[in-house]
Amino acid sequence: MNDEAVFEKIRSDYPATKKLTYFDAGARSLVSVQTRAALDKLVDSQLYEGGDKPEMFRLIERVREKFARLINARSEEIAFMKNVSDGLNTIAGSIPFKTNDNVVLTSDLEHPNNVYPWYNVRDKSQVKIIDVPSVNGQIDVEGMINAITPRTKLVTCSTVTYSPGMRTNVPKLGKACRDRGVFFLVDGVQSCGVLRTDVEELMVDAMAVSTQKGLQGLYGMGFLYCRAEAANALRPERLARFGVNLGDDTHEAAAGDQKFDLMPGARRFEVGNYNFPAAAAAEPALDRMLELGSAAIEERNCRLARRLASGMHQLGLEVCGDLDDPFRTHIVTLGEMDLENHESAGSGELQSLFDYLWANDVRLSIRRGVLRFGIHFYNNDQDVDRVLDLTKTWQEQAVAA
Ligand SMILES: Cc1ncc(COP(=O)(O)O)c(C=O)c1O
Structure with missing residues (x-):
């Protein structure tokens, strides 16, 4: 089995992935049937x-x-x-x-x-x-x-x-x-x-x-x-x-x-x-x-995060940090930081994106005024694509309104 197939097989042990696009590992991860x-x-x-x-x-x-x-x-x-x-x-x-x-x-x-x-x-x-x-x-x-x-x-x-x-x-x-x-x-x-x-x-x-x-x-x-x-x-x-x-x-x-x-x-x-x-x-x-190894887990999580970050950037959204910063991680954040607030809602526009994604079964958080996506190895490329597609639709709806 190649790496992709291994991770796809693992994904099926996390039933929530069937109904949610779960990007909230920064708050808590999904747990498995095991x-x-x-x-x-x-x-x-x-x-x-x-x-x-x-x-x-x-x-x-x-x-x-x-x-x-x-x-x-x-x-x-x-x-x-x-x-x-x-x-x-x-x-x-x-x-x-x-x-x-x-x-x-x-x-x-x-x-x-x-x-x-x-x-x-x-x-x-x-x-x-x-x-x-x-x-x-x-x-x-x-x-x-x-x-x-x-x-x-x-x-x-x-x-x-x-x-x-x-x-x-x-x-x-x-x-x-x-x-x-x-x-x-x-x-x-x-x-x-x-x-x-x-x-x-x-x-x-x-x-x-x-x-x-x-x-x-x-x-x-x-x-x-x-x-x-x-x-x-x-x-x-x-x-x-x-x-x-x-x-x-x-x-x-x-x-x-x-x-x-x-x-x-x-x-x-x-x-x-x-x-x-x-x-x-x-x-x-x-x-x-331990079986997968931390290096392989990190590589997958950061690869998916880079895809999400660059996709959001291409859609014109403000991604926190430089896209090629070597200190980027599995977490992708959008918007402008508000250092005074721990859990405040972001700008009106981003709050609307957050609400739209939640209403469409995406799970993420708002921390310090920014939208936070936290990736883990049960996520896959389809999750990233789904969030990018939803964001695009949200933008189109905003323009039409
Ligand atoms: C960096 C960091 N430290 C601490 C916590 C929480 O602390 P505790 O586990 O004590 O509730 C969180 C999130 O809940 C966190 O993101």
Whole structure:
């Protein structure tokens, strides 16, 4: 089977593709029939047999290992979280900030969930925020590097911004942070699963993601990658038994010792029982991504996105970013950015296009005033053509009106 045939076959596992032109991976991806089956299996086990806890723990360790493999990390560098915010706040609460330390970020392009944790740190610990403005819809990596001072404790950015969806030059920023001994934390939710995301290459100390977007899972679960050496130097803000090294005896009864060691690596950050259903739901997608390979997934997603972007440009619509910018991704955005607004409607004209597409069973979002199309590997060329045809009809109708 050639690549195209492989992806076409996979598409049939996502029933929503039969009735929708689904371009909303930036919000949440479609899930597959295999995800439903995995979830059913877990629920059935509790429904009919009272549940199998050892098997649930085996599931967690399998999923941990598979996610680690997807991002080129080691299992012990992965902690289960609730979502992106949980991962970011876990790091924010574990770094020993002192008065007059600073955090470098780009508030005008970060998702609010990677801004408020730092305002909280600022207010609790009298830490300064060094806010580096974006340039042309992109995080200004050079500007961020220049903003680092001897009191910089942490630098944070998104691997890909949620809007307008451009990739950040993370390896460059990562190297600068590593050279200066500054903790580098990224929000990787808009790249994991959809684009190649290799934590070694990115040179990050920690990365937070959730599973409902590129990872094709459900809401309510995320992962925190934390480089083993970086994690071992941190004391978690919250602690429960999974964060404590109890040796082989992991049952409750083993706890209670006044003196204890923290778990090595990222496990020290895990608090309480896991979201087993969301882990079960995540596993089939991780299997598929490992099988296809991140490079092939990225190539397909970016190829479809380039086709969509150039088609929209040919129709005279304003596509965010240069068409040949190497930092383009699987996300295509249209219109003029409104940096003050997170989820506002775009211009009147674009709101009308958005409404027209929705009414015709296309799924997309509006973020920061622009229309956002988020592609994943269940999409195909016919999806792109359909949206371009609909846009053309919408334009013709506007002219006739
Ligand atoms: C870049 C980015 N970060 C964070 C989030 C959401 O954060 P959380 O998973 O904590 O709800 C989103 C989208 O919902 C996002 O696009």
